[in-house]
Amino acid sequence: MKKNILIIGGSSGIGLEIVRKLNKEHNIFVASRTNESIESLDHKFIKIDVTKDSLDPSLLPDSLDGLVYCPGSINLRPFRGLKPETFVEDFNLNVMGAIKTISAVLKNLNNADHSSIVLFSTVAVQTGMPFHSSIAVSKGAIEGLTRSLAAELAPKVSINAIAPSLVNTPLAEKFLNSESKMERAMDRHPLKKVGSPEELANTAVYLLLNSSWITGQIIGVDGGIGTLKV
DSSP: OOOEEEEETOSSHHHHHHHHHHTTTSEEEEEESOOGGGTTSSOEEEEOOTTTOOOOGGGSOSOOOEEEEOOOOOOOOOGGGOOHHHHHHHHIIIIIHHHHHHHHHHHHHHHSSSEEEEEEOOTTTTSOOTTOHHHHHHHHHHHHHHHHHHHHHTTTEEEEEEEEOOBOSGGGGGGSSSHHHHHHHHHTSTTSSOBOHHHHHHHHHHHHHSOTTOOSOEEEESTTTTTOOO
């Protein structure tokens, strides 16, 4: 049975991989600033900048089976080099964008027999890492939102968050744009590799399609760096 799934930020990185995995078998709605990388895929496009625009639920079907919120930032800088405005900007993109999206489509999600929301956190919330203060603040709020809404929206809506380590996406390019940087990043992880968008998309797709008994969870997909010391 085809599901109606909304993907916010589905034009690159992990979001793009999710679209690729779902577009042939389900009705996919992509809300993003650009449509260029997904023009060849079967989907319906909604142009939006989540930091400025509000999503119009009338552009979506009355019943929505899944929502993925992919937009994020990676501001890895020493705390002394971060202005308070940077924390606000990261919070608006990572947290307020997700909150505004969920608020806009909650009625649509509740109209389904059972729906699933997938958000993204980071391994740096549960594992303290230097230079991650801004992103950890934002994604820590995402984890709190995930658990709170999971309790509030059950049993109609499941909500879970994926907490990755470094993933080889355009967002992380500056941290992986040389052989030496890539080798150092791989070596930090017990599984000696950097995550791929496909690996994260696989987890997101599973939660979208199989979350009838999974909710309120923060799922680490991080090469073992969050829990192992080797």
